[in-house]
Amino acid sequence: MPASQHQNPKSDIEIAQAAKMRPIMDIAKERLGIDPKNLEPYGHYKAKVSMDYIKSLASKKDGKLILVTAISPTPAGEGKTTTTVGLTDALNHIGKKAMCALREPSLGPCFGVKGGAAGGGYAQVVPMEDINLHFTGDFHAITSAHNLLSALIDNHIYWGNPTGMDSRRVAWRRVLDMNDRALREIVCSLGGVANGYPREAGFDITVASEVMAIFCLAKDLNDLKTRLGNIIVGYTRERKPIRASEMKAHGAMTALLKDAIAPNLVQTLEGTPAFIHGGPFANIAHGCNSVSATTSALKLADYVVTEAGFGADLGAEKFLDIKCRKAGLKPDCVVIVATIRALKMHGGVKKDDLKKENLAALEAGMSNLQRHIENIKKFGLPAVVSINRFSADTDAEIAMVKEKCKALGVEALMADHWAEGGAGAADVAKAVVKVCDEGKANLKLLYPDEMPLFDKIRTIAKEIYRADDATADKSVKDQLKAWEEMGFGKLPVCIAKTQYSFSTNPDAKGAPTGFNIPVREVRLSAGAEFIVAICGEIMTMPGLPKVPSADSIDVNAEGRIVGLF
Numbered sequence: 001m002p003a004s005q006h007q008n009p010k011s012d013i014e015i016a017q018a019a020k021m022r023p024i025m026d027i028a029k030e031r032l033g034i035d036p037k038n039l040e041p042y043g044h045y046k047a048k049v050s051m052d053y054i055k056s057l058a059s060k061k062d063g064k065l066i067l068v069t070a071i072s073p074t075p076a077g078e079g080k081t082t083t084t085v086g087l088t089d090a091l092n093h094i095g096k097k098a099m100c101a102l103r104e105p106s107l108g109p110c111f112g113v114k115g116g117a118a119g120g121g122y123a124q125v126v127p128m129e130d131i132n133l134h135f136t137g138d139f140h141a142i143t144s145a146h147n148l149l150s151a152l153i154d155n156h157i158y159w160g161n162p163t164g165m166d167s168r169r170v171a172w173r174r175v176l177d178m179n180d181r182a183l184r185e186i187v188c189s190l191g192g193v194a195n196g197y198p199r200e201a202g203f204d205i206t207v208a209s210e211v212m213a214i215f216c217l218a219k220d221l222n223d224l225k226t227r228l229g230n231i232i233v234g235y236t237r238e239r240k241p242i243r244a245s246e247m248k249a250h251g252a253m254t255a256l257l258k259d260a261i262a263p264n265l266v267q268t269l270e271g272t273p274a275f276i277h278g279g280p281f282a283n284i285a286h287g288c289n290s291v292s293a294t295t296s297a298l299k300l301a302d303y304v305v306t307e308a309g310f311g312a313d314l315g316a317e318k319f320l321d322i323k324c325r326k327a328g329l330k331p332d333c334v335v336i337v338a339t340i341r342a343l344k345m346h347g348g349v350k351k352d353d354l355k356k357e358n359l360a361a362l363e364a365g366m367s368n369l370q371r372h373i374e375n376i377k378k379f380g381l382p383a384v385v386s387i388n389r390f391s392a393d394t395d396a397e398i399a400m401v402k403e404k405c406k407a408l409g410v411e412a413l414m415a416d417h418w419a420e421g422g423a424g425a426a427d428v429a430k431a432v433v434k435v436c437d438e439g440k441a442n443l444k445l446l447y448p449d450e451m452p453l454f455d456k457i458r459t460i461a462k463e464i465y466r467a468d469d470a471t472a473d474k475s476v477k478d479q480l481k482a483w484e485e486m487g488f489g490k491l492p493v494c495i496a497k498t499q500y501s502f503s504t505n506p507d508a509k510g511a512p513t514g515f516n517i518p519v520r521e522v523r524l525s526a527g528a529e530f531i532v533a534i535c536g537e538i539m540t541m542p543g544l545p546k547v548p549s550a551d552s553i554d555v556n557a558e559g560r561i562v563g564l565f
Contacts (some may be wrong), residue, residue: 143206
């Protein structure tokens, strides 16, 4: 058996820091044919690809698009980003021209619960510390653009409020790219007349910002500006919507995002080119990297591997029903990532007992994988299952997963890219190429544009989560009807709920049934062009755990970052 996860004593950051990176200008020229004049370097190993060059690619033929998704995540770990990177390296390893398109990490998880977005082991994108911490400053630009709009709204009200905005109906919250529960609900403008009109307000995390969603869905700078202007920031007493364009905010916001909108080019440990751009959360936003990065990658490579956040019920559904609907993308193959450890946890095994063989629990946990496979098939897409190898996996457990998947009409393959890089995922790469070449993908969106908004929510709840129904108070349903009357009825819906279960109960593992999806709040993202339905107890501003990852992160005497994964 090849080396497997947790046998290698090196941490992810130690592996990444030992890597011999090549200048990004050389990677761009040799692997993608991009002349250095079309790049804006950020040091030696990061660069932005100019939007003028991106436009020049329009006439080129698209490569094959491979979507990486996963089972419902557990504390045992699944390794979706690691698989995305490893599979891309594996495609190059077997002689194909491939690159990946990933999201940028949020600082919230980096300093909260360990979980960056650069992969792991020998399947990483580098420079890992830069990518997980400030990178090229995109998130700072998005945070600044969002909060500029917030400042302009309060300033507008302070200087006479010519639009007649009702200060009780300001719909635009502030954002910060950090987990800070103390900022979820605040009162602002205290301290007297000179500081404005006191009102209740609050913060979301930057990755939940509508500006982030717009940034990732915009086709170009003009589209970005138009969408920013369409943001609804509040309402008058008569419930008339007021847009960011009425605050004269969209031009200045676009100016802050002018450089950020260009895709970021980096490399994997094996020198494979990778776009990393945009980063909305998948449990509270649409969870995909930018449209510009994905569509550009398809012009530059024969195979493009991208991922959607969390399990297929959240990330993949939104990738398909929102991003593909808006950008005209059509995946040729879907890779569903799982680990035997995580499947056993879905079957009821506690984390401390996962190293013991338990075929009964594995069989029970397979229900979660089975449901995700069935859901992907509902979209008319062929799937391959990639099982991340761990050292404690037994031959009997591996055989069971393969047999069960075969019965479902999909091939399951073991992958060891964490320990072996691209070579460890060669079998998965060959299976993916075979599926792509068969040309059986025929994307079917889950619901039509014309379906009423609450029926769209209900369709996702029943068809994807297998709920009995979606429920909501009259006020929520009335709000959806009001938006339909305002012309927003054709927008897709973005469900915000826990990522840990098909239900809204994070402890309901496996494939639960006999539950409803309670919709407690809906938000209109008029610029991003979707409706957010907040279900259950999901938070748009996370908090830090009792022992945050920040406790372990430091800089050593040589000036190197340590303790970051």
